[in-house]
Amino acid sequence: MTLIGFLSYAITIFLMVAGLTIVVSWGNLIKTLVGLGIFQTSVYLLFIAPGKLIGGTAPILDPRFTVYSNPLPHVLILTAIVVGVATLALGLALVVRIREAYGTIEEDEILALDAENPDDGGPRA
């Protein structure tokens, strides 16, 4: 395997680490979700890249084709993309609600607001 063959793995790992770093290091909720999206995207590459063979075709039973690429990773990742979209949509919806309730989407300001108004255990603290 040549060095260039490891490129897809290198990109996968870079995206993985970059995404996770953004999630943990930014206090802005939107940026957190962006990081989460990048982190999830790295997995798409992890699955899809090894499934492709250079010169391979879709698995069609015909004497003209002998080298096939594996189509299963694409199907799996199609599902994972749907999951990722749903997660991101739900996350953004929650951020909208948080902004309505707190007036900010900065984590430290939200924590400060929660600390100012101690939770008395009632319904609307």
Next chain:
Amino acid sequence: MNVSAHLPVLQVVVPLFSAPLAVLFRRASVAFLLVTAASWAAFAIAIALWQQTGDGQVISYAIGNWPAPWGIEYRVDRLSAFVLMLLSGMAAIILPYSRASVEREIPSEQRYLFYALFALSLAGLLGITVTGDAFNIFVFLEISSLSSYVLIALGRNRRALTAALQYLVMGTIGATFIVIGIGLLYLVTGTLNLADMASRLGQVNDTRPVLAALSFLTVGISLKLALFPLHQWLPNAYTYAPSAVSAFLAATATKVSVYVLIRFYYTVFGASLVFERLPLPQIMLVLALAAMFAASAIAIYQDGLKKLFAYSSVAQIGYITLGLSFGSLLGLTASLVHLFNHAVTKGALFLLIGGVRAVMGRSRISHLHGLGRVMPVTSFGIVLGGLSLIGVPGTAGFISKWYLVLAAFEQGQWWLALAIVGSSLLAVVYVWRFVEVAYFREPHAEASERREAPLGLLVPAWILVLATLYFGLETSVTVGSAKAAAAMLLGLSP
């Protein structure tokens, strides 16, 4: 057509389809009836499956008639039947409770959505347990997780929103770790079927990608099961969720993650790789002990009753992982028994606290002076549940701790038995805080007349309280099933 041959798929499909139907009808009462009926049907199916697998038979069901390694296989053995019964049973008890609870806590235009989400969450959890396909586990995990994030966000306090988002971020990181682990296993073996994967891993067990997959799966699942110190999402999520949701999540969500961990450790990787090649048992032992002591100690200082019992959940998960870390038949049995007993106990406690909130409007210990006089039936139930958390003989909690202590002695680790007793003493302290306030303080003047929670809240909660006592005396279902499942996982004849 024979219906009984299709039970494994009906187990998931019945609750799954009740969700869109509930949305289509748009009426809370119809949605409630549909979802409750679906959960009872799921419970009946789970009992039927449990009986079918009782003699050690493994039911394999090929979805769409595609044979196993290529198509998706549903696989029910003793372990999954045991967990299925727990999940659907808890849903069947908590759903009738949710009607009275939802009327108090959720605006009327959102109620039908609550039931639809509940059904989706249940279907996802059942799907994780029943499937024999690795990627399918991830998909069902996300179905149950996404619906539970929304269920938590339905809480009335605005902190429910931040709790739900925090759970969403941590839960998604966990799920992505799991899918990375599954991806690595798929790259190595070329299969997603768990049984097929296990047989192909035999030749390449000790290679680096397999070890990396094991680590990714362990961390990802540990996030989902709130293993100390990855538990930060849990206390807020349980505290600010609507009462019925707290009870359902506390009883089921983390338990299913434990099931997934056991499934990957024993069925896919094999006990020898996990427990002999790697120092995983030692790591789990340390984290379990940390959870048992640190989380119990934090629980003592909580004023909110829900948060107190949420931290206690983290501690109880410590007992479950402690049993796992032994890697022995007795340890695994103790884990599975505690998984069941803790689900029943914690479900009962959160349902009772829901009743307290319905009557008193809040559930801070400092507001519950004289609760034993104001709400005697509910308070007595909370005390009984607390006794089970401590592990007093006659309650379900005693049985699991008894087996844990036996497993510790079997390993020659007598000091662990002391640690189990010691952390139970911390449980005595946090349960005593409630007892002291509820029974030895005068009620606040404005809330001194006797008011009990409505029957719709009281009856389901007390069914679980009585179950806590029942499983403390009659152990053939819990210990019998757990022992048989543990023997099956370890490849021993029961």
